[in-house]
Amino acid sequence: MALQIKIIPVTSFLQNAALLWDDESNEAVLTDTGGEAKLLLAEVDRLQLNLKAIWLTHGHLDHISGVNDLIKLNDVPVLGPQRHDEYWIAALPEVTANYGFPISQSFKPTRWLEEGDELNVGQYTFQVLHIPGHTPGHVVFYNQENKLLIAGDVLFRETVGRTDLPGGNHADLIHNIRSKLLTLPDDTRVLPGHGAMTTIGHEKKYNAFLND
Ligand SMILES: [Zn+2]
Structure with missing residues (x-):
């Protein structure tokens, strides 16, 4: 029995949505459901999982x-991000139109998340860490037992999230990565919002944004 993860890139931005599940109870969550809802739910069905929630990083x-x-299609609670990202969610119809995405209406998360909150999928617990900088309400999800971090757009392989969009702050981003993420074990696997997985140890060594 184990915590399982399947990465499903969605939208033209190839955003790494993740399906996380406990293979003993078959309880599952989806993180960052950026688009292609039918594709994501088809995967839930194919694996015969019981979807429990959607977790959002930002x-x-x-x-x-x-x-x-x-x-x-499947009415589950929407957890996160932290409430300082409310302005991004409110702007969703306009932002999706501007980027040529299928137009999406705004929504209200079932619950905003805060630093220190804990979320469960089956028997596995993820801690919520608040990492403002890419957006002010950005959170990440960390499972200590499996040394797995769902990092959204905070930390990527050898780079960090952009901070030039409204509400971004580069100094905050670097400070929060250093104090809350680089302190995790070196062999922690990091799933970024885009691109390949990495580890905390690799980023400590090779990420130029964190080593100046
Ligand atoms: Zn982003």
């Missing part, structure tokens, strides 16, 4: 624009 369109479609 309010950017490629991470949340599939939420409405998904909950229409």
Whole structure:
């Protein structure tokens, strides 16, 4: 028995939505359902999982624009991000139109998340860490037992999230990565919102943004 993860890139931005499940109870969650709700739910069905919730790291369109479609088809609670990203979610119809995405209506998360909250999928617990900088309400999800971090757009392989969009703050981002993520074990696997997985140890050594 184990915590399982399947990465499913969605939208033209190839955002790494993740399906996480406990293979003993078959309880599952989806993270960052940025689009392609039918594709994501087909995977849930194929694996015969019981979807329990959607977890959101932040309010950017490629991470949340599939939420409405998904909950229409399978009504589960939407957890996160932290409430300071409310302005991004409110702007979703406009932002999806501007980027040429299928237009998505805004929504209200079932619950905003805060630093220190704990979320469960089956027997596995993820801690919520608040990492403002890419957006002010960005959270990440950390499972200590499996040394797995769902990092959204905070930390990527050898780079960090952009901070030039409204509400971004580069100094905050670097400070929070250093104090809350680089302190995790070196062999922690990091799933970024885009691109390949990495580890905390690799980023400590090779990430130029964190080593100046
Ligand atoms: Zn983003």
